[in-house]
Amino acid sequence: MELKLEPPRSQELLPTQPYDRWVSPEGYCQAEFHKADAGFLIRFPGQADFLIKEPQNGFDFDVIGWSAPECDDKTAINLFHNAIQPILGNHTGGLFLHGSAVMAGCEGSDAEAVPGAIAFLGLSRGGKTTLAGSFALSGNPFLTEDVIDLRLNDGHYLLQPKRSKLRLFADSARYLFGENTPIEDADMKQDVEAGSTLPFADRAVPLQQIYVLGTDHSAPLSIRRYSMQEALSALMPHAFILDVEDKPRLKAHFARMADLSQDIECYSLDFTRDYAELPRVRAAILDNCQGV
Numbered sequence: 146m147e148l149k150l151e152p153p154r155s156q157e158l159l160p161t162q163p164y165d166r167w168v169s170p171e172g173y174c175q176a177e178f179h180k181a182d183a184g185f186l187i188r189f190p191g192q193a194d195f196l197i198k199e200p201q202n203g204f205d206f207d208v209i210g211w212s213a214p215e216c217d218d219k220t221a222i223n224l225f226h227n228a229i230q231p232i233l234g235n236h237t238g239g240l241f242l243h244g245s246a247v248m249a250g251c252e253g254s255d256a257e258a259v260p261g262a263i264a265f266l267g268l269s270r271g272g273k274t275t276l277a278g279s280f281a282l283s284g285n286p287f288l289t290e291d292v293i294d295l296r297l298n299d300g301h302y303l304l305q306p307k308r309s310k311l312r313l314f315a316d317s318a319r320y321l322f323g324e325n326t327p328i329e330d331a332d333m334k335q336d337v338e339a340g341s342t343l344p345f346a347d348r349a350v351p352l353q354q355i356y357v358l359g360t361d362h363s364a365p366l367s368i369r370r371y372s373m374q375e376a377l378s379a380l381m382p383h384a385f386i387l388d389v390e391d392k393p394r395l396k397a398h399f400a401r402m403a404d405l406s407q408d409i410e411c412y413s414l415d416f417t418r419d420y421a422e423l424p425r426v427r428a429a430i431l432d433n434c435q436g437v
Contacts, residue, residue: 146205148225153212165389193221227291236387240401242293243383245277247285248346262304262350264293266383267358275317279423286344301351309339320420359415367415368433376411
C-alpha cells in the first residue's frame, strides 16, 4: 500500500464520535478511530489524519494523509510506517506488534547458538528503542525499532527487518551516541541511521523470545516466564487493531495471537530505567536467551 500525502490541514472537529481510542497511561488521547463513508479515518491529535479507503476488487487500501499544520510531513510518514501499515496488516490477516527487536544467538537443538531474534514490547516511552540501540551498539544488530512484523513460515515466525534507523528522544540519543550528538528538537524523537557503530540486520530471522517491558520504571531487574494464558493477556495490548467492532476479524486475530503466545517463549521484563543499568539488563536477557 502507498501513502498519498496531501498538503497540511487543520484538524477540524469531526462529525462522528470515535468508535475506539488509543489512550496513554497518563490519560491523553494518542489516536482516534472514526468510521467514514469511504472506510475509516484515524486521527493522531496534533500530528496527522489518515483516510483509509476499503480496497476494491481485492486491491490494496488507498491511504490519504494530512499533516497537522503544527507538524511536519516526516511525522506523518513515520506514523504511516509505524502505525497505519501494521494496523492494516493485522486487519488483513497479518501478525504485527508494537515493539523493537534485535539479533541474538539463542540456544539451538544442538546446544550451539543460532541466529535468532528477540523482541521487546512495551508502551510508548517505555524504553524499547533505547534497549534495542544499546544491544546494537554492543554488537547485536537491530531489526526494527517500532513495528514487529511476523511471517509464519515452515513452523517459524520470521521477524522482518524494517527501516534501518532508530528514532530516539534526545536524552537517549545523547547517552548512546555521545553528548555532542546533533539534536534538532529536544522534545521530538531524533532519527539515527544505522552504520558501522550501529549495526542493522537486513534479513529476516526466526523469532526466539518476546520480552514485555513492565510499566514500573523503578522496579529492580527481573525476568519471569509467562504461562501461556498470561502470555496472551500480556501480548494483546501491544497488537494493532483497526476495527474493534468487526467480530470475525477480531476472532481470527485473537487466534493468531493465541498461537503466537503458545509457540514462542514470552517473558515479563522489569528493570530500573537508568542508563547505567543497561549493560546488566543486556547480560540478563542474553543469559536467559542462551539458557544459562
